[in-house]
Amino acid sequence: MKDDNRNGTMIEMIKVSKTYPPDVYALRDVSVSIADAEMFFLTGMSGAGKTTLLKLLCSMEYPSNGLIEIGGRDIQKMRGKKLAKMRQKIGVAYQDFKLLLDRTVAENVAISMEVSYKKPQLINKRVKDLLEILALTDKHNAITGELSRGEQQRVALARAVANSPTLILVDEPTGNLDATTTARVMQLLTKCNNSGATVVIATHDHSIYRDTPHRIMELRNGKLHLVREGSAQ
Amino acid sequence: MNFWFAVLRQVGRNIRQTWPSQFMTFLTVSLSVLIFAFFYLVYNNMLNVGNKLGDDLQLIVYLEEEPGIEMQEQLRRKILAFDEVENIRFISKLEAYERFANQLGENRDVLNDMPRDFLPASIEVVPMKDLRSLSQVKLFSDYLSKLPGTLKVQYGQDWIERFYYFTRLLSIIVLLSGGLLILTSVFMVSYTIRLTILGRQAELELLKLVGATNNYIRTPFLIEGILQGLFGSTLGIISLFSLFQWIKIKFSGPGILSLFEFSFFQPQTIFTILVISIVLCAVGSYSSMQKFLRM
Ligand SMILES: Nc1ncnc2c1ncn2[C@@H]1O[C@H](COP(=O)(O)OP(=O)(O)OP(=O)(O)O)[C@@H](O)[C@H]1O
Ligand SMILES: [Mg+2]
Numbered sequence: 063m064k065d066d067n068r069n070g071t072m073i074e075m076i077k078v079s080k081t082y083p084p085d086v087y088a089l090r091d092v093s094v095s096i097a098d099a100e101m102f103f104l105t106g107m108s109g110a111g112k113t114t115l116l117k118l119l120c121s122m123e124y125p126s127n128g129l130i131e132i133g134g135r136d137i138q139k140m141r142g143k144k145l146a147k148m149r150q151k152i153g154v155a156y157q158d159f160k161l162l163l164d165r166t167v168a169e170n171v172a173i174s175m176e177v178s179y180k181k182p183q184l185i186n187k188r189v190k191d192l193l194e195i196l197a198l199t200d201k202h203n204a205i206t207g208e209l210s211r212g213e214q215q216r217v218a219l220a221r222a223v224a225n226s227p228t229l230i231l232v233d234e235p236t237g238n239l240d241a242t243t244t245a246r247v248m249q250l251l252t253k254c255n256n257s258g259a260t261v262v263i264a265t266h267d268h269s270i271y272r273d274t275p276h277r278i279m280e281l282r283n284g285k286l287h288l289v290r291e292g293s294a295q
Numbered sequence: 296m297n298f299w300f301a302v303l304r305q306v307g308r309n310i311r312q313t314w315p316s317q318f319m320t321f322l323t324v325s326l327s328v329l330i331f332a333f334f335y336l337v338y339n340n341m342l343n344v345g346n347k348l349g350d351d352l353q354l355i356v357y358l359e360e361e362p363g364i365e366m367q368e369q370l371r372r373k374i375l376a377f378d379e380v381e382n383i384r385f386i387s388k389l390e391a392y393e394r395f396a397n398q399l400g401e402n403r404d405v406l407n408d409m410p411r412d413f414l415p416a417s418i419e420v421v422p423m424k425d426l427r428s429l430s431q432v433k434l435f436s437d438y439l440s441k442l443p444g445t446l447k448v449q450y451g452q453d454w455i456e457r458f459y460y461f462t463r464l465l466s467i468i469v470l471l472s473g474g475l476l477i478l479t480s481v482f483m484v485s486y487t488i489r490l491t492i493l494g495r496q497a498e499l500e501l502l503k504l505v506g507a508t509n510n511y512i513r514t515p516f517l518i519e520g521i522l523q524g525l526f527g528s529t530l531g532i533i534s535l536f537s538l539f540q541w542i543k544i545k546f547s548g549p550g551i552l553s554l555f556e557f558s559f560f561q562p563q564t565i566f567t568i569l570v571i572s573i574v575l576c577a578v579g580s581y582s583s584m585q586k587f588l589r590m
Binding site: 146150175225 | 301508509
């Protein structure tokens with residue numbers, strides 16, 4: 063996603079609105095820029111529009127109005143192969159996981175690397191490493207549908223970061239986790255962020271953004287409000 | 296390399312998951328190839344036999360009197376008005392006499408007392424060597440016998456006509472079974488692929504979300520279609536060959552069948568049938584895949 067005109071900006075949203083028929087205003091005139099390698103917290107009450115915003119960013123849904131650029135490119139203009147290539151560079155941990163429940167944990171994590179034709183040895187190694195970081199080593203060959211929700215959540219996260227994407231979108235990554243496991247998850251995300259990935263975390267888990275030096279914004283009734291400016295950069 | 300690894304693994308998964316319907320498709324494809332190839336083979340052999348029979352087929356129109364040059368032209372035009380022919384030859388009374396004399400050879404003395412014009416003049420019409428012309432020899436001969444100045448029309452074996460008529464009928468059956476082959480392979484394959492797609496909808500949707508290209512999603516299904524076509528048509532051809540051998544052995548004794556030499560398809564024909572089946576099955580699979588990818 064090289065583009066000379068992007069000035070270090072990963073995400074550019076200008077006056078973006080999203081309405082669901084008949085008259086649900088999920089997002090209204092949202093404008094925000096998120097820099098390369100920034101970690102960004104998106105908070106808000108249930109139903110505030112966090113998931114909707116992430117879905118727009120990974121072009122699962124399209125905005126009703128406004129402009130969204132990822133890495134300097136208008137995502138609404140991307141189709142076919144270009145869209146696929148862009149999606150390979152965006153790792154998403156969905157709120158509803160979207161795991162293949164009849165496959166093993168390892169297969170689920172591997173899928174994001176398989177589609178970009180990584181070498182099988184490389185895939186195996188990466189899967190093992192990630193499962194270890196997320197304390198899932200003993201679940202390597204378990205059928206995903208048989209895991210607990212907290213375990214599935216971590217599998218979804220592992221899949222999101224596996225292909226070393228430049229943009230990581232995580233939706234409620236710690237909803238079902240205890241404090242220790244939450245810390246592991248945040249460690250992994252921080253590590254990805256430190257190696258250059260832009261990370262956007264949508265959450266209402268106060269504990270994970272309370273002490274963060276990163277920017278926090280809140281969605282309220284579909285509008286975006288700054289909670290705290292980041293002090294990290 | 297990694298692409299093909301991924302694709303083949305996917306093919307394996309698909310087959311493992313939906314093998315009963317895959318197997319049904321495979322059987323259907325091979326059955327329709329068998330039916331088509333069977334009729335085509337019979338047709339081919341009939342054509343061969345027909346060629347041998349047709350080689351010396353000609354109609355002889357005996358005339359009341361020797362036609363002049365102008366009359367010859369008129370008759371020629373009349374004959375061509377019915378159908379194209381391969382050749383028209385006028386045989387004068389004298390020529391007929393000479394020919395007959397030559398046929399008699401040493402015994403030609405018996406003709407010494409005969410007037411040299413005792414044989415009627417005639418026209419030899421050699422019809423075109425194609426099915427359409429050959430299958431209407433009877434009609435042609437009726438037509439010729441109604442030409443002014445005709446004594447009678449003679450053409451060798453009148454069962455030839457029925458033979459060609461049958462061959463023509465057979466060509467229609469070949470076309471129909473070819474149509475059947477096209478329909479079954481395209482629709483059955485596209486149907487099974489659609490079943491597979493429905494069974495794996497969640498996975499295919501996810502593949503799109505994680506950035507799989509259309510080729511990544513499509514190729515395994517295309518390969519599946521190609522395999523269906525390849526294995527299905529191979530089985531069909533092999534069954535036909537066994538049937539052919541069996542019939543050959545069964546009827547190899549003296550009998551009508553042994554008069555003619557029956558032959559199996561040339562390698563090129565077999566190859567063509569295989570390729571066409573493969574293409575048809577691939578088309579079936581591609582069409583269902585496109586429907587899904589457009590969603
Ligand atoms: N597909 C949809 N069709 C109609 N309305 C929708 C759809 N998706 C979301 N909404 C509505 O849009 C609003 C925002 O939903 P969204 O899922 O973005 O909230 P959220 O902030 O992620 O909530 P939560 O914290 O519970 O996950 C909600 O009112 C929701 O009902
Ligand atoms: Mg949500």
